[in-house]
Amino acid sequence: MAITNNRLTPGEYVENFGDIHPPFETRDAALVEANRCLYCYDAPCTKSCPTGIDVPKFIKQIATDDLKGAARTIFISNIMGGGCSRVCPVEKLCEGACVYNLMEEKPISIARLQRLPTDEAMRRKWPLFVRKPALGKRVAIVGAGPAGLSAAHVLSREGIDVTIYEKEARGGGLMTYGVAAYKVTPDYCAEELEYILSLGGITIQYNTSLGKDLTLQHLREQYDAVFLAFGVGLARRLDIPGEELAGVVNALKFIYDIRTEGFPAVPVGDKVAVIGMGMTAIDAATQARRLGAGEVTLVYRRTETEMPCTQKELEIARQDGCRIHWLAAPQAVIGAGGHVTGLRCERMELGPPDAGGRRSPQPTGETFTLDVDMVIKATGQMPFEELALDAGVGHRGGKVAVDGAGATSLPGVFAGGDCVNGGKEVVDAVQAGKLSAAAILSYLQITH
Amino acid sequence: MASLHTNYLGISSPNPFWLASAPPTDKLINVLRAFEAGWGGVVWKTLGSQIKNVSSRYSAVDYHGSRVMGLNNIELISDRPLELNLREIKECIRLFPNRAMIVSLMADNDRESWHELIRKVEDTGAHGLELNFGCPHGMTERGMGAAVGQDPAIARLVTEWVMEAATIPVITKLTPNVHSVVPTGRAAVEAGSQGLSLINTIQSVTGVDLDTFIPNPNVGGKSTFGGYCGPAVKPIALKMLTTIAQDPVTRKAPISGIGGISTWKDAAEFMLLGATTVQVCTAVMKHGFRIIEGLCEGLNNWMDEKGFRQITDFIGLSVPTLTQWEELDLNYHIVARIDPAKCIHCGLCYIACEDASHQSISLTSGDPYNTYAVKEEECVGCNLCKLVCPVDGCITMVEQRVGPEYLNWKQFQEKGLPLNDH
Numbered sequence: 001m002a003i004t005n006n007r008l009t010p011g012e013y014v015e016n017f018g019d020i021h022p023p024f025e026t027r028d029a030a031l032v033e034a035n036r037c038l039y040c041y042d043a044p045c046t047k048s049c050p051t052g053i054d055v056p057k058f059i060k061q062i063a064t065d066d067l068k069g070a071a072r073t074i075f076i077s078n079i080m081g082g083g084c085s086r087v088c089p090v091e092k093l094c095e096g097a098c099v100y101n102l103m104e105e106k107p108i109s110i111a112r113l114q115r116l117p118t119d120e121a122m123r124r125k126w127p128l129f130v131r132k133p134a135l136g137k138r139v140a141i142v143g144a145g146p147a148g149l150s151a152a153h154v155l156s157r158e159g160i161d162v163t164i165y166e167k168e169a170r171g172g173g174l175m176t177y178g179v180a181a182y183k184v185t186p187d188y189c190a191e192e193l194e195y196i197l198s199l200g201g202i203t204i205q206y207n208t209s210l211g212k213d214l215t216l217q218h219l220r221e222q223y224d225a226v227f228l229a230f231g232v233g234l235a236r237r238l239d240i241p242g243e244e245l246a247g248v249v250n251a252l253k254f255i256y257d258i259r260t261e262g263f264p265a266v267p268v269g270d271k272v273a274v275i276g277m278g279m280t281a282i283d284a285a286t287q288a289r290r291l292g293a294g295e296v297t298l299v300y301r302r303t304e305t306e307m308p309c310t311q312k313e314l315e316i317a318r319q320d321g322c323r324i325h326w327l328a329a330p331q332a333v334i335g336a337g338g339h340v341t342g343l344r345c346e347r348m349e350l351g352p353p354d355a356g357g358r359r360s361p362q363p364t365g366e367t368f369t370l371d372v373d374m375v376i377k378a379t380g381q382m383p384f385e386e387l388a389l390d391a392g393v394g395h396r397g398g399k400v401a402v403d404g405a406g407a408t409s410l411p412g413v414f415a416g417g418d419c420v421n422g423g424k425e426v427v428d429a430v431q432a433g434k435l436s437a438a439a440i441l442s443y444l445q446i447t448h
Numbered sequence: 449m450a451s452l453h454t455n456y457l458g459i460s461s462p463n464p465f466w467l468a469s470a471p472p473t474d475k476l477i478n479v480l481r482a483f484e485a486g487w488g489g490v491v492w493k494t495l496g497s498q499i500k501n502v503s504s505r506y507s508a509v510d511y512h513g514s515r516v517m518g519l520n521n522i523e524l525i526s527d528r529p530l531e532l533n534l535r536e537i538k539e540c541i542r543l544f545p546n547r548a549m550i551v552s553l554m555a556d557n558d559r560e561s562w563h564e565l566i567r568k569v570e571d572t573g574a575h576g577l578e579l580n581f582g583c584p585h586g587m588t589e590r591g592m593g594a595a596v597g598q599d600p601a602i603a604r605l606v607t608e609w610v611m612e613a614a615t616i617p618v619i620t621k622l623t624p625n626v627h628s629v630v631p632t633g634r635a636a637v638e639a640g641s642q643g644l645s646l647i648n649t650i651q652s653v654t655g656v657d658l659d660t661f662i663p664n665p666n667v668g669g670k671s672t673f674g675g676y677c678g679p680a681v682k683p684i685a686l687k688m689l690t691t692i693a694q695d696p697v698t699r700k701a702p703i704s705g706i707g708g709i710s711t712w713k714d715a716a717e718f719m720l721l722g723a724t725t726v727q728v729c730t731a732v733m734k735h736g737f738r739i740i741e742g743l744c745e746g747l748n749n750w751m752d753e754k755g756f757r758q759i760t761d762f763i764g765l766s767v768p769t770l771t772q773w774e775e776l777d778l779n780y781h782i783v784a785r786i787d788p789a790k791c792i793h794c795g796l797c798y799i800a801c802e803d804a805s806h807q808s809i810s811l812t813s814g815d816p817y818n819t820y821a822v823k824e825e826e827c828v829g830c831n832l833c834k835l836v837c838p839v840d841g842c843i844t845m846v847e848q849r850v851g852p853e854y855l856n857w858k859q860f861q862e863k864g865l866p867l868n869d870h
Contacts, residue, residue, distance in 0.1 A: 035513030038838050041795030044816035063513070097816045099792040103839065 003247055003374050005267040007292030013263040016290035020182045020316070021086055023115045030116050034063035037108050040099055045110060048097035050431045051078035055094055055110055062113060071121035072128045074114055077434075079153045080146050082118035083175050083192050084427045085111045086184040089279065089310045093427070122195045131201050132159035137444055140165065140223040142210045145173020146426045147229035147417025149196050150433025151440070156201035158441060158448050163223070164202065167209040173231055174418070175426055177256045180283035182290070186259050216391040220412060225440045228393070228400055228408070228415035229433065232381040232423045238275065242333030247340030251276070251284035251378035258287055269374030271295040273343045274322075275330050276378035277307040282317050284376045289320045296322045297370055301329040301348050301361045331367060333375055343370045381423050388419075406436035407443070414440055450751035451758045452744060454488060456702055456725050457617035457642050459575045461488035461548040463744050464759055465715065468706055468727035469493050469552035469578060469621075472737070474526055476536035480543065485737035486744065489548025491645075491727060492537055494525035494580045495565065496554035496592070501527050507654040507664035509680060518680030519730045520654040522665060522672055524586045525554055530568070538572040548725075549573075550619065553610075554580040557591050562606065563613040576616055578704075579607065579641070581632065582623035582648025584675045594648070597623035600635035607639035619643035619704060622688075624650050624681075629688045633698040644692055645704035645727065647685045649675025678730035682708030686721055693722030693767045710739075712746025719759060720766040779855040782829035782845040784808070784822045790842035793817040797833035797843060805832045824848075 008016070024030040037059040045055040054073055061070035074081035090096070090111045098107030121128060137160045141148045144166035152162040170176055176189040197204070208214060210230060219226045235250035237243065247269065257266045272293045274285040277300035289296045298317060300307060303326050307314065317324070327348040334342035345368055348361035385398030394401040394409035399422050406414045416432030418424065441448050452463040466489040467473045467482055474493035482490060501523055511517040526533055541549050551574045555561040569577065581597030588595040596602050603620070610618055620636035622629045624647040633644050651673050656663045663671040685707020692698045705723030709715055710731035718726050731739055756762050786797065786809075798820050801809045808826035812819040822833075834843040855863075 031513055038794050038796065040793075041799035042811070042818055043795070044793060047816040099794045102792040 003267045003269045005291075006264045007268065008264070010264075012292075017181045017263060017287075019185075021112060021115070023119060024112060030113060031063060033109050034059050034113060036100075037063070038099065044097035044099060045094040045108075048093050049077075050093070050425070050427045051081075051084075051434065052431075053077040053081065053094075053114075058117065059108070059110070059113055062116060067117045067120050068126055068128070070117035071126060074118055075121070075128055078427065078430050079150055079196055080175065080192065080426060080430050081114060082122060082195075083146075083172075083184055083189065084430070085114035085118060086188070087175065087179050088425065088427050089313065091310050091312045122191055125195070125198065127198070129153075129157055129199055131156055131199055134161060134201070135159040135446065137161070137224045137446070138163065138222070139225045139227060139440060140219040141227045141229060142219070143173060143229040143231055143417070143419070144168075144171035144193075144204050144206075145229060145231050145417060146175055146429035147231075147419075147433040147436070148173070148227065149193070150430040151227050151229065151416070151437040152202045152433075153196055153199060154434055154437035155440060156199055158446055160201070160224075160441075160444075160446070162202045164204045165208045165210065165214060165219075166204055166206050167212075167230075169206050171204055171206075173429075174252075177259055178252050178280070178283075179259075179426075180255065180287050181258055181263075182286075183283075211387050211390045216393070216410075216413065220410070224444055225412045225414065227406075227433075227436055227440060228391070228413065228419060229417045229429070229436075230384060230387060231418040233384045235377045236380045236382050238330060238333075238377055238379065240330055240332050242335055242340070245333050245335040245340050246338050247335075247373055248333055248375045248377065251280045251376050252381065254284050254376055255280070255287065258291070263291060266291060268293045269340075269372065271370075271372040272297070272374040272376060273330075273370050273372040274298050274376045274378055275343075276300065276380070277302075277309055277324075278378060278380065279309050279313060281376075281378035282309050282313040284378050285317055285322045286320045288374075288376065289322060293374075295372075296320075297372070298322055298324045299328045299330060299343070299345055299370070300324065300326055302359075303327060303350065306358060325370075327361060328368075329361065329363070330375075334369065340373055340375055341371075343372050343375055344368070345370065381418075383419065383422060405439035405442070406432065407439060412443065414443075450748055450756055452488075452748060452751075454725055454759060456548070456704065457576065457619075459489070459548045459550070459617060460546070461725070462486075462546060463488035463740075463747075464719065464723075464725040465489075465740060465743050466491060466548060466550070466704065466725050466727045467732060468729040469580065470729040470733070471523065472729065472732050475528065475533075476539055479536075479540045482732075482737045482740075483540070483544040483547050486740045487547070487737065489550065489725070490540075491550040491552050491578050492533070492574075494552040494554045494583070495530055495533055495569065496525050496580075497556050497561075497590075498530075499524045499527050499586070502667045504665040504667060507674065508678075509654050516678060516730065516734050518652075518654065518676055519678040519733065520652050520665070520674040520676050521649070522585050522667075522674040525552075525580070525583070534568055534572050537569075537574060541573045548575055550576040550578050552578045552580050552621070554583065554587060554592050557596075557606070559609040559612075562609045566610065566613040570614070570616060574616065576619060576643075577610070577614055578619045578621050578645060579610060579636075580621055580648075581606070581636075582621045582625075582646075584623060584625050584649055584651045585673055594623040594625055597621075597632050597648070598626055600631040603632045604635035604639045607636045607641050611640035617642045619645050621648055621706075622646040622692075623648045624684060624688055624707075628691065630691050630695050630698060633692050633701075634695065637698055637701050642701060643704060644698060644701045645706055646692060647681070647688050647707045649677045650681055650684065652676035677708065679708045679710055679714075682714060686717065689718060689723060690721050690767060690770050693764060694770070712743045712750065715743060715747055716750055716762075719763050721770075722764045722767050724759075724763055774857045777854050777856065778860050779849055779851040779853060781848050781850045783824045783827040783848050784829070784831075784833050785824075785844050785846050786820055786822055786833075787842050787844070788819070788821075790839050791820065792839055792842075793820070794838060795820065796836045796838065800832050800836045805830055809833060
């Protein structure tokens with residue numbers, strides 16, 4: 001047993017990491033789907049979209065050959081509407097709310113339809129937004145992820161000059177670095193970023209970290225307002241014996257490597273255990289399989305009813321041949337010669353509902369050991385608590401504390417996205433960016 | 449099992465489904481295929497003076513993803529040699545003697561031309577003649593087609609010429625491009641035409657190409673008004689049909705109904721409003737002759753279910769129920785009711801009522817599903833919510849009479865009853 005890279009042929013990599021949500025092949029095929037839409041009033045799909053995209057409107061625009069109008073309808077609510085059409089868990093958002101579900105009919109393929117005008121807009125570089133004349137105001141944003149870019153786009157449209165400080169070498173945040181490659185490719189992320197920046201008025205300083213290369217104090221002095229959107233940090237520690245063994249990796253790092261180094265370069269074990277049952281756990285497990293791991297087992301201490309990932313994500317994992325151990329809590333990583341050789345788990349059972357109504361797992365005392373050579377940790381991410389401390393903003397357990405409009409404890413400093421909520425969907429971050437941008441405009445007394 | 453056998457002016461056909469005079473009936477090869485498929489009869493594409501056709505000839509209106517809701521054509525009458533058509537008609541009758549063979553005619557505007565054409569056509573053994581007084585394009589510029597049908601005096605004159613020569617039943621096909629089809633219908637019947645068929649196509653422009661700015665169909669950069677048909681014209685045809693079925697003069701002539709008939713249901717509706725036979729064209733131009741099976745089976749099953757043994761049991765059954773507005777009962781009142789178990793919360797009933805009717809549906813916000821209910825005291829019973837609801841049976845209209853007795857507008861005025869105050 002060994003952890004090695006370069007397990008597959010180039011053709012196998014291409015096949016394994018092909019687009020899981022292919023676009024409509026033809027205009028006719030898209031029109032059939034678009035014409036199924038009932039054009040609901042106060043539509044449940046729109047209400048279930050964190051960014052509130054007017055879904056019936058853009059689908060009607062597709063159906064009437066106004067792709068440009070459809071693209072603008074999407075982007076005005078969600079500037080990452082193209083990326084979100086690929087990574088959103090739509091079955092629990094817009095598509096999950098589609099009224100066809102209540103008729104036991106297939107919901108409208110909203111994400112697939114959304115891809116059509118957004119792809120076209122990016123391919124043809126449609127200038128859908130025009131910047132208002134510059135107002136001479138400057139805003140600094142920390143983090144070029146979905147929240148930062150979303151806020152930057154709104155602010156720049158209103159004539160504000162925006163500078164984004166990004167610790168990585170590329171923009172896009174977790175969209176670029178933290179999502180399975182078969183959902184959205186790094187190339188797409190680069191194109192999406194370029195399209196967002198084509199508005200003008202937004203500059204990104206890469207490889208620049210808050211706390212290391214610059215301080216919040218400095219930003220507050222140099223800019224009229226600051227928006228913190230630095231996301232969340234590394235995987236939560238398991239705090240079990242053996243966590244330091246070679247072969248224990250964190251899921252975000254694993255996904256990051258796949259996206260930055262290319263598929264053949266990323267080592268994967270013969271037998272892999274993935275701990276957790278969120279979207280990141282699924283992305284890690286399925287990609288471990290797709291990189292050539294022989295066996296992948298997801299370990300989760302609760303049951304299918306409580307899992308954070310969607311049913312659809314679970315199906316993808318199952319179709320990729322991943323096994324699942326429900327009601328199993330990792331107890332220790334077992335090793336030999338400094339390398340992982342197994343994962344000992346304790347069987348759990350569900351206790352009575354806790355205060356939040358969720359039944360929490362209780363140990364049974366019974367254990368079993370999985371024979372694995374790699375353990376991927378995907379049990380959530382830790383906030384950048386030190387960053388918050390250093391910057392001197394109020395926080396709750398490392399998560400930046402804000403009021404309803406995104407204002408922090410420091411005047412002129414706003415925050416949003418994962419660094420506030422602890423890690424949610426891309427679409428939530430985009431919305432947080434929009435709301436914070438609106439709050440910044442109010443703070444700067446700019447009517448919009 | 450009910451019988452679909454049809455007797456129209458003594459012309460027998462195994463079912464009431466005829467193919468209208470049009471491209472599907474313009475030559476032997478088509479008509480034989482139609483008869484093999486099971487069509488009850490055909491009206492052979494109009495014979496008359498020699499013409500040339502243009503290219504292109506058709507254009508269509510699509511609606512909400514469905515193709516050819518309406519079809520427009522600028523094709524003229526048969527452009528084949530008369531003798532060839534006559535030979536083929538004779539051969540079709542020989543091969544399928546039990547099917548109705550009607551021949552559509554449009555001669556030049558003189559008595560001799562009509563007489564000569566009728567003599568030649570009758571020699572084929574055809575069972576009936578249909579006078580094309582309805583074609584709205586091309587031929588009208590030569591004083592034929594709709595130019596005849598739009599003027600009752602000319603229609604009467606030409607029908608009289610026809611009746612001097614015809615020995616087989618004559619059906620006059622009426623144009624809808626008039627304020628009422630009744631005057632020309634009366635003229636034709638009074639001049640001796642035994643049957644009437646309607647409607648011919650409606651003059652139209654189906655659309656304009658938004659890239660070239662040329663209306664369609666495009667004939668080398670120009671277009672011309674065409675004749676519109678297909679499902680889109682059905683409601684107009686049904687109305688005109690009813691006026692013919694109700695008029696004391698024209699109702700004596702059996703009707704062959706035409707206008708957007710695509711399904712057995714359409715056919716049943718035309719027959720309930722007075723048609724003895726129905727003629728189909730657009731549906732065949734879209735799907736081919738094979739649709740005849742579904743037409744016959746559907747009509748037959750419906751007749752069995754309703755206890756009709758032959759088609760004469762229901763022809764014209766609905767005609768008396770179409771009355772003057774002033775005869776309608778003002779005390780009849782219905783209100784909408786939404787079945788919460790069937791509601792899918794699309795909000796279409798709400799927004800239609802709110803923006804376009806009487807603000808009679810309440811919205812209770814929900815995440816993500818709102819709840820909708822009818823405010824019965826506000827509801828005027830217009831049906832709009834029920835019409836736009838995508839779920840069958842979710843919205844029903846419940847009868848809540850205003851008063852027990854019948855009350856029409858005249859009586860309402862005589863009693864001096866109050867009008868709405870809001």
